[in-house]
Amino acid sequence: MKNILKSLVVFGALLIAQTGLAQDKMAMNSSMEKAxxxxxxxxxxxxxxxxxxxxxxxxxxxxxxxxxxxxxxxxxxxxxxxxxxxxxxxxxxxxxxxxxxxxxxxxxxxxxxxxxxxxxxxxxxxxxxxxxx
Missing domain, CATH: 2.60.40.420 (Cupredoxins -  blue copper proteins)
Structure with missing residues (x-):
């Protein structure tokens, strides 16, 4: 049970990090288009x-x-x-x-x-x- 919980926490952290990177890339492209x-x-x-x-x-x-x-x-x-x-x-x-x-x-x-x-x-x-x- 602890291993499953740890896996879910790690997966969630990776998902949050990846979403943040995607949002940063979108924001950078948007700011370049504005410029x-x-x-x-x-x-x-x-x-x-x-x-x-x-x-x-x-x-x-x-x-x-x-x-x-x-x-x-x-x-x-x-x-x-x-x-x-x-x-x-x-x-x-x-x-x-x-x-x-x-x-x-x-x-x-x-x-x-x-x-x-x-x-x-x-x-x-x-x-x-x-x-x-």
């Missing part, structure tokens, strides 16, 4: 309505909206001059493709000083400049 600035971009047929972006180094979430394009859209962010798929910033892919009248966000993207380009290969759009100071 990330949201950049809203709209795509119309064959183009983004914002042609150039100037941002400070930091954490960003890109929100992509589809305004009148009758098929799914995406979002690609890459260092300038390195737009092949191997250099795409994967965190900047939208979480789901964007249908007409909808929007989708990326994960948190940490941008460092430099030049980037953004575009949609599904629309397709030109490559637009994003400068991070």
């Amino acid at each position: 990330a600035k949201i950049v809203k971009l709209t795509q119309t047929e064959g183009e983004f309505t914002t042609k150039t972006l100037n941002l400070e180094a930091g954490n960003y979430i890109f929100e992509i909206s589809n305004q009148g394009v009758d098929h799914e859209l995406g979002f690609v962010l890459a260092p300038k001059g390195k737009t092949d798929q191997a250099h795409h910033i994967k965190a900047a892919y939208v979480k789901k493709t964007v249908n007409d009248g909808e929007s989708s966000q990326t994960n948190i993207v940490t941008l460092e000083k430099g030049e980037y380009v953004y575009f949609c290969p599904l629309n397709p759009t030109p490559h637009y400049t994003l400068i991070v100071d």
Whole structure:
């Protein structure tokens, strides 16, 4: 009986510790999302309505909206001059493709000083400049 009681106490302590860790991780992710600035971009047929972006180094979430394009859209962010798929910033892919009248966000993207380009290969759009100071 004592062994069963000890086992239950140990199991309960482990469960409480694991729950605390999960809550800490959720709180950390939530605070990172709060610290990330949201950049809203709209795509119309064959183009983004914002042609150039100037941002400070930091954490960003890109929100992509589809305004009148009758098929799914995406979002690609890459260092300038390195737009092949191997250099795409994967965190900047939208979480789901964007249908007409909808929007989708990326994960948190940490941008460092430099030049980037953004575009949609599904629309397709030109490559637009994003400068991070």
